[in-house]
Amino acid sequence: MSQAAPVYRCPHPGCDHAPLAPSAAGLACPQGHEFPFAPGTQVPVFAKEPPGANEYAAQNAAEVHDNALRWVFNTFRSDEATLRENLVRRLALRPGLRVLVTGAGAGNDLPYLARALQGRGDIHAQDFAQEMLLAGEQRHRALQTADLRLTFSVSDATNLPFADGWFDAAYHFGGINLFPDIARGMAEMARVVRPGGRVVIGDEGVAPWLRDTDYGRMLVRNNALYACEVPLRHLPAVATGVELTWELGQCFWVIAFDVAEAPPAIDIDVPHVGTRGGSIRTRYFGQLEGIDPALRDKLYQEAARRGLSRVEFLESLLRGGLEP
Ligand SMILES: C[S@@+](CC[C@H](N)C(=O)[O-])C[C@H]1O[C@@H](n2cnc3c(N)ncnc32)[C@H](O)[C@@H]1O
Ligand SMILES: [Zn+2]
Incomplete structure (x- = not known):
């Protein structure tokens, strides 16, 4: 059997991730913050993109996204399944683990995550756009079994409704360039993953050595997101074992890292021998x-x-x- 249902926590600043309890329309925190379920579902809504605010919050968001993905994989002459399998493998999942997917959209990675868990564990998929997330919930709810718990929330990846260290791993593909605060998006993934857990994040960004070629310039002219730089400087201080590759024609960066207990520490009092001295x-x-x-x-x-x-x-x- 899979573990207990996800314990959602209040994401309001000042509530210190207090546990939530069932309420009339959804979940509530001891301070009175209410989080209703999306209509006709058990999917809690903590924060959401206003309806129609962007392509992901539009009514046919998942179909539009399907088309965009087809374009990407045809253009880069790549296979979606091969890429997603390859990236999910970097999480080094094993049966029984708890995995978070941020910006999960219509859930295209969920079957690969379920397979990597060999059908046993917990997957939580979240997205800021209710349209995308609910389409994902409908498309993939059949993955759920007695041994594989699959849950969803509409929430902000830069302010996650979970306690520190709740997950064993966290995964994100394709949306972090759009986050209002990329550093917070990464820090939140690291916060909710236990020390020793792994995080994998990828998004558009032409490799630096191709930026000033016609190849790079064509892609950036076509879609400004390809100009985004790999956000290494935004990694949390606890990131360790960092690996970086470029995929899909060297136009999508992928960062994988382990979450350390604490940032690196050194002895800052070792005396310098020599003219200057000090430490x-x-x-x-x-x-x-x-x-x-x-x-x-x-x-x-x-x-x-x-x-x-x-x-x-x-x-x-x-x-x-x-x-x-
Ligand atoms: C290009 S889609 C990628 C969807 C999915 N990861 C995939 O690979 O097919 C980007 C997603 O990021 C989501 N997103 C953007 N900002 C977000 C935020 N602050 N919190 C959670 N999701 C966000 C969008 O709503 C959208 O569904
Ligand atoms: Zn609260």
Whole structure:
């Protein structure tokens, strides 16, 4: 049997991801925030794109997206199943794990995730556009079995309704360039994945070495999203084991990383041996005001004459000067 039903948490700032309880129309938090189910479903709505706000929130969003995907795979002479299988494999899933898909759209990755779990585990698919997400729910609800729990929410990937570390892995393909805050989108995926879990994220972006070729320029002229840069600088500080590839004619970047317990840590007090002396701590946290350069040069000379590092000599002068 699969694990317990997803425990949704209140995404309101100030509620500290408090657990939600069933309410008359959906779910509610202890502070009174209400999250109704989408009409005729058990899909909670935490936040959503206003209807018609963009192509994903339009009435026939999933069909329009199907056409766009056909164009992509025909243009790049690639096979959708092969690509999606290849990317899902990077999550290193095994039976029984809990996986989150952000910006899941109409759920094209769900069958591959279900297969990678060998039919046992939990998949939660979320999207900000209710039209896309509900189309995905209808298309893929048959994947659900006694052993494979498949749940959906309409929510904002940059403010997820889950507790820290709830999932074992998180996956995203094809929408993060559009997120209002890419760093937050990545940070949220890392927050809700347990330390040691893996995250895979990919989207449009011509590889840098092709940007200034006719090939790259044609693609960017056709769709400005191909000009998006791989957002390495937006990875969370806990990202480790980072792998980066380009797929689909080198026009889609894919980043995979593990979630570490904490950002990297070093000993910042290891003393430097040599003329300057000090340590990483003194050089970073101990910066002083600028002084007369001639006086500085004299100070350096005197430190060398006494056989002290500059930091040792400077600190001794300052300590002496500050003594009552
Ligand atoms: C191009 S579609 C990709 C859908 C799906 N991942 C796929 O590969 O077919 C991009 C999706 O990202 C969703 N999206 C955009 N901003 C979002 C956000 N802040 N939170 C969740 N989903 C978002 C859109 O609604 C849309 O369904
Ligand atoms: Zn709340």
